[in-house]
Amino acid sequence: xxxxxxxxxxxxxxxxxxxxxxxxxxxxxxxxxxxxxxxxxxxxxxxxxxxxxxxxxxxxxxxxxxxxxxxxxxxxxxxxxxxxxxxxxxxxxxxxxxxxxxxxxxxxxxxxxxxxxxxxxxxxxxxxxxxxxxxxxxxxxxxxxxxxxxxxxxxxxxxxxxxxxxxxxxxxxxxxxxxxxxxxxxxxxxxxxxxxxxxxxxxxxxxxxxxxxxxxxxxxxxxxxxxxxxxxxxxxx
Numbered sequence: 001x002x003x004x005x006x007x008x009x010x011x012x013x014x015x016x017x018x019x020x021x022x023x024x025x026x027x028x029x030x031x032x033x034x035x036x037x038x039x040x041x042x043x044x045x046x047x048x049x050x051x052x053x054x055x056x057x058x059x060x061x062x063x064x065x066x067x068x069x070x071x072x073x074x075x076x077x078x079x080x081x082x083x084x085x086x087x088x089x090x091x092x093x094x095x096x097x098x099x100x101x102x103x104x105x106x107x108x109x110x111x112x113x114x115x116x117x118x119x120x121x122x123x124x125x126x127x128x129x130x131x132x133x134x135x136x137x138x139x140x141x142x143x144x145x146x147x148x149x150x151x152x153x154x155x156x157x158x159x160x161x162x163x164x165x166x167x168x169x170x171x172x173x174x175x176x177x178x179x180x181x182x183x184x185x186x187x188x189x190x191x192x193x194x195x196x197x198x199x200x201x202x203x204x205x206x207x208x209x210x211x212x213x214x215x216x217x218x219x220x221x222x223x224x225x226x227x228x229x230x231x232x233x234x235x236x237x
Contacts, residue, residue, distance in 0.1 A: 004043060005131075005132075006130065006139065007137075008078065008128055008130050009128060009129060009130050009140060009141060010129055010140045010141065011126060011141035011143045011156065012125075012126040012128075013125050013126040013127075013129070013145065013153050013156050014119070015127050016122060016151065016152070017153035018124065018127060018150070018151045018152050019034035019046070019089055019121060019124050019125060019147060019151040019153070020037055020120060020121070020124060020173050021034060021035050021150075021151045022034055022035070022036065022068070022114075022118060023035045023117055023121055024113070024132075025038075025084065025109075025111035025113040025117060025119075026111065026112050026113065027110065027111055028092055028107055028110050030092065031108060033111060034169075035082075035121070035131045035151065035180045036151075037109075038044060038066045038080060038109035038111065039080050039082070039147060039149055039151065040080050041149050042079050042080045042107065042149060042175070043070070043079050043080075043145065043146060043147065043148060043149065043154075043171050043172075043173075043174030043175035044079060044080040044081070044082055044100070044147040045064070045079060045080075045081050045082070045144065045145075045146055045147075045167070045170075045171065046084065046118070046125070046144055046145050046146070046147055046151075047060075047061065047064060047081070047082065047083045047084070047144040048084055048086045048121075048122060048125075048127055048140065048144060048189055049061060049083055049084070049085060049086065049087055049098065049138070050090070050138050050140060051085050051087065051094040051098040051112075051216045052087065052090055052094055052098075052137075053059045053137065053138075053188070054087075055086070056090060056142050056159075056160070057098070058098070058128050058150070059160070059236055060142060060159035060160055061083070061098070061103075062102065063159065063160065063162050064144070064159060064162060064167075064226075065102045065103060066164075066192070067083070067162050067163065067164040067167045068164075068167065069185060070164035070168055071164055071168035071171065072168065073112050073168065073171060074106075074107075075104055075106050075107035075108055076104075076106030076107030076108075077107070078106070078171070079107065079171050079174075079175070080109070081103060081107060081108045081109070082109045082111065083095075083103070083108075083112065083113045083117060084100060084107075084110075084111045084112075084118070084121065085111065085113065085119075086118060086127075086129060087119055087138050088112075088113065088115040089231060090112060091112070092112055095111075095112055096110070103135040103206065109133045110123065113152070118130065125145050125153055125156075127140070127143070128141070129141075140159070141160070142158060142159045142160045142182065143156055143157065143158055144157060144159050145157070145158055146170040146171055146173070146174040146230075147174060148174050148175075148176065150176075154170065154174040155170040155173065157170060171195045181212055224226070
C-alpha cells in the first residue's frame with residue numbers, strides 16, 4: 001500500500017452520525033435483514049469486521065465478546081450485537097467460521113452485504129478503509145460504535161483497548177438509561193466520556209466541586225440576607 005492509501009484509513013464519526021435503518025443485508029441463514037431488524041429497538045454494539053482477517057479482527061471480536069459477558073447485560077434483552085462484514089467478497093460461510101463460538105444467538109446478527117450497502121454503512125459512521133492489493137486484504141481501523149435504537153451513533157470505542165466497564169457504560173448511554181436499572185442510571189451520572197482516549201472517566205470530583213461551589217454560594221446568599229435583615233431591624237429600633 002502507498003502512504004497515501006494508508007492515510008485514508010481512519011475512523012472519524014461525523015457529528016450527529018446515524019446509520020440508515022433501511023439498509024439491507026443478509027444474515028447467516030440467507031435471509032434479508034435490515035439494520036432496523038438487527039437493532040430490534042435496543043441499544044446496539046456495531047462491530048465492522050473482515051471475516052477473513054488473520055490479524056486484528058479475530059482478537060478484536062474475542063475482546064468484545066469477553067467484555068460483553070462481563071457487562072452484566074444480556075444480549076437480546078438489554079442490547080443487540082451486530083457484526084457486519086466490510087469485505088463484500090466474504091461469504092456467509094466465512095462469516096460463520098469467523099464468529100463461531102464467539103457469539104450467542106439471542107440478539108445477535110452477523111451480516112454480509114453488497115459493496116454499495118457496506119460502503120453506505122461505513123461512510124455513515126466515518127469508518128474509512130483501503131484495499132491492500134499486495135496482501136489481498138482490507139486495511140481498516142480497530143474500532144466500533146454503539147448505536148441508539150434509532151441508529152444514532154452514541155460512542156466510538158477502540159476494539160483492542162476495550163474495557164468491560166467502558167462497554168457497559170456505552171451501552172447504558174445508548175439505551176438512554178432504560179437498561180441497567182437504577183445503578184446504571186447512577187453510573188451515567190458519575191462518569192464522563194473522554195473522546196480523545198475513547199474511555200469513560202469518573203467525574204465524581206467535578207460533581208463534588210460543583211456541589212461545593214453551589215453550597216458556598218447558597219451560604220453566602222443566606223449570610224447576606226441575614227445581614228440585611230439585621231441592619232433593617234437596627235434602623236427600625
